[in-house]
Amino acid sequence: MKFLDLAKVYIRSGSGGGGCVSFRREKFIEFGGPDGGDGGKGGSVWAEAVDGLNTLIDFRYQQHFFAKSGQHGMGSQCTGKDGDDAVLRVPVGTEIIDEDEETVIADLTVVGQRVLLAKGGNGGWGNLRFKTATNRAPSRANSGQEGVERTLWLRLKLIADAGLLGLPNAGKSTFLAAVSNARPKIADYPFTTLVPNLGVVGVDGKEFVMADIPGLIEGASEGRGLGDQFLGHVERCSVLLHLVDGTSSTITKDYRTIIGELEAYSEALFNKKRITVLNKVDALDPKTLSSRKRSLEKASGGPVYLMSGVSKQGVTEVLRAIWAEIEEGRRETEEVAPWQP
Numbered sequence: 001m002k003f004l005d006l007a008k009v010y011i012r013s014g015s016g017g018g019g020c021v022s023f024r025r026e027k028f029i030e031f032g033g034p035d036g037g038d039g040g041k042g043g044s045v046w047a048e049a050v051d052g053l054n055t056l057i058d059f060r061y062q063q064h065f066f067a068k069s070g071q072h073g074m075g076s077q078c079t080g081k082d083g084d085d086a087v088l089r090v091p092v093g094t095e096i097i098d099e100d101e102e103t104v105i106a107d108l109t110v111v112g113q114r115v116l117l118a119k120g121g122n123g124g125w126g127n128l129r130f131k132t133a134t135n136r137a138p139s140r141a142n143s144g145q146e147g148v149e150r151t152l153w154l155r156l157k158l159i160a161d162a163g164l165l166g167l168p169n170a171g172k173s174t175f176l177a178a179v180s181n182a183r184p185k186i187a188d189y190p191f192t193t194l195v196p197n198l199g200v201v202g203v204d205g206k207e208f209v210m211a212d213i214p215g216l217i218e219g220a221s222e223g224r225g226l227g228d229q230f231l232g233h234v235e236r237c238s239v240l241l242h243l244v245d246g247t248s249s250t251i252t253k254d255y256r257t258i259i260g261e262l263e264a265y266s267e268a269l270f271n272k273k274r275i276t277v278l279n280k281v282d283a284l285d286p287k288t289l290s291s292r293k294r295s296l297e298k299a300s301g302g303p304v305y306l307m308s309g310v311s312k313q314g315v316t317e318v319l320r321a322i323w324a325e326i327e328e329g330r331r332e333t334e335e336v337a338p339w340q341p
Contacts, residue, residue: 045065195230
């Protein structure tokens with residue numbers, strides 16, 4: 001299935017049915033009076049987060065979602081039938097954004113969560129509603145309320161506990177394949193990962209979800225390479241795992257390139273907790289390894305883990321560090337969450 005994380009849709013709620021002007025006509029009933037029924041309500045347009053979807057590809061082939069209009073009222077005090085709703089079934093983690101591409105209308109992060117996008121119009125009143133003591137035979141009725149028409153954007157942000165960052169060929173896909181059942185494409189050339197990948201990772205009996213996104217290069221925030229269009233998929237993560245290629249001769253520059261792109265993209269993403277890892281250490285001799293580790297520690301201003309995704313050297317220690325940050329993030333979230341009965 002092809003991955004798609006941005007889609008444009010056009011929605012319209014149903015109009016209400018018009019009220020009916022009718023009078024009771026039966027044999028031997030001289031003054032039957034008005035009996036026009038009300039029109040039915042128009043259908044609404046909803047968005048619902050469902051399980052089992054991880055792409056917006058369905059919205060490439062269907063962009064228009066129109067709810068049904070309500071039925072007109074009828075005689076004998078018959079109310080028209082309400083129009084059927086239209087439901088957009090989207091993956092968990094989808095943001096509903098207004099046409100200006102900035103205003104977030106809703107963020108669907110839980111299975112079953114629903115949000116009203118366009119309310120259906122009310123049905124018009126029939127002439128029975130206008131009967132009064134002084135107006136015994138009203139001959140007017142209301143027309144139904146018009147539906148609402150909108151243009152919206154759907155943006156998918158994958159929900160993961162940890163996210164992988166790094167330059168192309170830093171070893172992100174190899175690491176994800178080594179610690180989970182995910183099978184991302186792995187090759188010895190840049191940009192082998194073209195779409196985000198998710199994998200369930202286990203360590204010490206604990207499990208968490210890790211996201212691998214395509215590599216960033218210098219100038220990604222300006223559209224170079226694959227740009228920063230996939231960085232949104234790690235915005236929900238508790239911790240970012242920054243992999244630096246240990247075989248590179250410009251380790252410090254590589255590290256600062258990624259940090260610079262994070263800062264250019266979003267201050268919130270830049271301030272997220274990060275774990276820095278020097279990868280591919282199995283290809284380095286002890287002297288070179290020690291020198292490059294010191295350089296990376298100086299550039300990052302914090303501890304640096306040593307790891308090899310191929311030989312799995314140091315992988316367990318890195319996973320434990322990730323889980324510790326995830327647990328801390330969950331505790332902070334629980335403390336901030338408001339009390340509910």
